[in-house]
Amino acid sequence: MNKIHFTIHATLLLVMPLLLLGIIGKTKAAFAGRVGPPLLQPYYDVLKLLRKGSVFSRTTTWVFKAGPVVGIVTALFAAALVPLGGHLAPVSFEGDLILFAYLFGLGRFFTVAAALDTGSSFEGMGGAREVTFSCLTEPALFFGLIVLTRLSGSLSLTTMIGAGLGESWRHGGASLVLVAFSMFIVLLTETCRIPIDDPNTHLELTMIHEVMVLDHGGPALGLIHYAAALKLFILGSLVMRIVIPYSGNTWAAWGVFAAGMVLLAVLIGVVESTMARLRMAQVPILLVAACLLSALGIVLVAR
Amino acid sequence: MHSLVAPLLVLVLLFNLFLLGTSRLQAVVNASAAQGVLLGVLTLCMHEGFNGWVVLITLVTILVKGVLIPGMLLRAIRDAAIRREIEPFIGFLPCLLLGALGTGASLIFARTLPLAPQHVGSLLVPAAMATVWSGFLVLTTRRKAINQVVGYLVLENGIYIMGLTLLEAMPFMVEMGVLLDLFVGIFVMGIILNHIRREFSSLDTTHLSALKE
Numbered sequence: 001m002n003k004i005h006f007t008i009h010a011t012l013l014l015v016m017p018l019l020l021l022g023i024i025g026k027t028k029a030a031f032a033g034r035v036g037p038p039l040l041q042p043y044y045d046v047l048k049l050l051r052k053g054s055v056f057s058r059t060t061t062w063v064f065k066a067g068p069v070v071g072i073v074t075a076l077f078a079a080a081l082v083p084l085g086g087h088l089a090p091v092s093f094e095g096d097l098i099l100f101a102y103l104f105g106l107g108r109f110f111t112v113a114a115a116l117d118t119g120s121s122f123e124g125m126g127g128a129r130e131v132t133f134s135c136l137t138e139p140a141l142f143f144g145l146i147v148l149t150r151l152s153g154s155l156s157l158t159t160m161i162g163a164g165l166g167e168s169w170r171h172g173g174a175s176l177v178l179v180a181f182s183m184f185i186v187l188l189t190e191t192c193r194i195p196i197d198d199p200n201t202h203l204e205l206t207m208i209h210e211v212m213v214l215d216h217g218g219p220a221l222g223l224i225h226y227a228a229a230l231k232l233f234i235l236g237s238l239v240m241r242i243v244i245p246y247s248g249n250t251w252a253a254w255g256v257f258a259a260g261m262v263l264l265a266v267l268i269g270v271v272e273s274t275m276a277r278l279r280m281a282q283v284p285i286l287l288v289a290a291c292l293l294s295a296l297g298i299v300l301v302a303r
Numbered sequence: 304m305h306s307l308v309a310p311l312l313v314l315v316l317l318f319n320l321f322l323l324g325t326s327r328l329q330a331v332v333n334a335s336a337a338q339g340v341l342l343g344v345l346t347l348c349m350h351e352g353f354n355g356w357v358v359l360i361t362l363v364t365i366l367v368k369g370v371l372i373p374g375m376l377l378r379a380i381r382d383a384a385i386r387r388e389i390e391p392f393i394g395f396l397p398c399l400l401l402g403a404l405g406t407g408a409s410l411i412f413a414r415t416l417p418l419a420p421q422h423v424g425s426l427l428v429p430a431a432m433a434t435v436w437s438g439f440l441v442l443t444t445r446r447k448a449i450n451q452v453v454g455y456l457v458l459e460n461g462i463y464i465m466g467l468t469l470l471e472a473m474p475f476m477v478e479m480g481v482l483l484d485l486f487v488g489i490f491v492m493g494i495i496l497n498h499i500r501r502e503f504s505s506l507d508t509t510h511l512s513a514l515k516e
Contacts, residue, residue, distance in 0.1 A: 174309040174426060181317060285324055285396050292320065292403035299407045300313075300426075303414065 006090050008254060013079050016258070017229035018042040020236070020265040027269025042229065049222030057215060060117050067114025068216060068223040074107035075230040082234050083158045085257025086165070086247045092158040097145050100157060101138065104190070107227070108134055115212035126211030129280075133196070133208070136287035137186045143294030144179040144186070148242075150301045151176070161238065165245035175297035176242055182297070183239045185290035189283075191232040194272040196283050206277070236264045307348045312430040315341050315464070316406060319437035322457060323402040324395050326387045328449055332376045335453050338460055339368025349467050356475050364463075367482050372456065372489045379449055379493060383500050393444040405436035419468070427468050434461030448499055448506040452492045459485055 021042040029036020038044075056064065081100045083089040112130055115123040148160040151168040169176055189196045192209035201207055213224050240260040246253055278286060318338045322331055343365035350357045380386075391398070409432035422428060438458030442451050466481070496506060503510045 170306075173306070174313045177310050177313045178317070285399065288396060289320055289324055289399055292399065293317070296316070296403060296406055296410075299410050303410055 002088060005087050005250070009080075009084055009087070009090060012084060012258070013076070013230065013233070016261060017233040018046060018226065020232060020261060021229050023262060023265035024269040024272065027266050028273050031270070031273035042225070046222045046225055049217075049225070050219050052218035054218040054220060057118060059119050060215070063110075063117040064114045064215070065220070067110045067117075068220040068227070070110035071107045071227040072223045072230075074103040074110075075227045075234070078103040079230060079234050081157055082237055083162055083241075084237055085253045085260075086161070086163055086241065086245070087250065087253065088162075089158045092156050095155045097149070097155060097157050097160065101141055101145070104231070105134075105138070111212055111224075114216075118215045120215065123212055123214060125205075126208055129208045130212060133189055133283060133287060136284060136291065137189045140182050140186050140287065140290040140294050143291060143298055144183050147172075147175050147179045147294060147297040147301055150298070161241045161245075163247040165241065166247055169245055172301050175300040178293045178297035178300070180239060180242045182290045182293040183235070183242065185286060185293075187232070187235040187239055188268070188271070189287060189290075190235055191228065193268060195275045195278045195286070198277050206280075233261070236261060236268075240264050305348065308345065309426050311341055311345050311348065312426045312464070315345075315430055315460070316433055319406070319434055319457065320399060320402055322441055322453070323437055324399040326389075326395060328380050328386060328388065328447065329377065331388075331450060331453050332373050332380065335456050335460075336369050336373035338457065339373070340365050342368060342460055342463055345464070345467065346470075349470050360475065360478055363479065363482060367486050368456075368460070371486065375489065375493050376449055376452060379496050382497075383449075383506050385447065385449075385506060388445050388447050388450050391444050391446060393440075398440055398444055402433075402437050402440055405440075406433040409433045409436065422468050427464060431461050431465035431468075434458075434464055437461075446507050446509055448492075448496050448508050451508065452489065452496070455492070456485075456489070 019039070019042075022037075022039040025041065026036050026039055077091075078100050080090045081092065081096050081103075083092070108130065112127040115127040145160070148168075149155055151172045152160045152162075152164055154160055188194075192199055197208040197210075198206070199210065201210065209228070213221060216224055237257070240257070240263075244256060244260045246256045315338055318334050318341070321334050322338075325331055325334070343361045346364060347357060347361045393401075406429075409429045413429035413432065416428065418428060435458055438454050438456070438461055440454070441457060442454030445451055445454065463481075466478070499508070499511070500506055
């Protein structure tokens with residue numbers, strides 16, 4: 001039985017992340033009154049990139065090549081730790097939430113190191129921004145995880161956002177509302193979406209994530225795109241699970257999960273279409289607010 | 304209905320933080336309007352069972368706090384053609400931190416208060432104190448008169464939440480009287496705003512300290 005669920009888990013990881021990007025694109029196009037690119041455009045893009053040859057600058061070293069590889073591997077490993085839709089995660093043990101948070105940290109470290117390795121000042125700027133903002137999202141993420149830990153009495157993600165979450169809503173609903181908001185801001189920041197960063201922008205001075213990968217091309221860029229989509233999918237599944245703690249029929253739970261993720265993608269598309277990007281100096285205010293929200297969540301549960 | 308009270312109060316707290324951290328006046332007024340609507344819904348949720356008076360109070364609260372007053376303020380913003388609070392006395396980030404600190408402190412402080420047994424675990428009292436504190440912060444740290452009016456409104460929202468604890472004891476006429484007072488107060492403030500704008504062609508209240516005979 002578990003084998004089937006793990007297979008579904010792995011299939012979703014391979015199939016759904018890029019689809020979410022397509023849905024976001026379609027939502028934004030609908031808001032702008034355009035037809036927009038096809039729903040499967042992100043797949044075409046990644047497949048096209050994977051077929052290309054690689055070009056590496058002579059100033060770069062192995063660090064530059066390690067960046068995308070470590071990025072994808074850490075994202076896939078983190079994805080194996082997260083229970084999707086309340087099912088058992090393929091890998092889970094007591095305390096895996098720390099590993100989960102720091103796998104992203106490791107991936108980020110290598111992406112930034114690869115950006116610095118090119119010696120380009122623009123990429124250095126992007127790396128500095130990425131690290132600065134992630135300093136502020138990490139406490140928000142951890143405070144949120146502490147609230148979930150406190151409510152479920154467990155240090156493993158599978159139990160924290162597993163079947164007992166519906167029960168937690170009954171006695172800790174107030175703090176879960178706060179955590180959901182805070183996690184959503186973390187999601188937007190970590191995946192570099194509006195209002196923190198514009199994924200479509202092509203002006204180096206305003207970019208965060210995109211500017212770090214300017215020198216990557218071909219398969220490496222394809223891997224980076226897929227890893228970014230995977231990150232959106234994983235963090236999104238956390239937010240979605242907190243908002244929709246459905247735990248009934250195991251097969252229906254997969255359906256609810258997939259529908260929830262589509263809903264989340266539409267929501268991100270709506271946020272991107274209706275909001276302007278914040279000025280760089282205002283981003284920390286938003287991130288501190290996210291930290292405060294989940295900190296208040298802790299105060300509420302610990303009270 | 305009672306299970307909705309805690310999440311609604313948390314949303315009220317979220318709007319407090321939003322008000323403290325944002326500079327665009329229109330967004331500030333809209334957030335205070337949304338908070339007013341939430342308070343109306345909260346009144347409905349607090350009552351056991353429906354009756355005509357409760358529905359009437361809810362509707363009047365939503366109408367006054369969510370539509371009439373914000374409408375007047377939005378009009379004032381349009382007339383004065385101002386968009387943002389440029390330079391508050393205390394910056395947005397410190398304000399946000401102070402607001403969150405106050406909210407946390409009120410959550411802890413409320414536990415030490417000798418409350419009626421039915422309010423001991425509830426969020427009503429801490430949320431009321433936190434909202435009063437946030438309103439006070441907005442009222443004192445912003446330069447623009449419109450923002451100060453919003454601060455006053457949020458402060459009043461906090462008092463309204465505190466009043467919800469007395470729901471069974473408070474007669475209908477008192478609630479209506481409070482809403483009427485609020486409405487007249489904002490009305491007078493609107494007139495003052497208009498006069499300030501005419502005199503100085505801006506709504507910055509620091510000009511008022513330079514008044515001379």
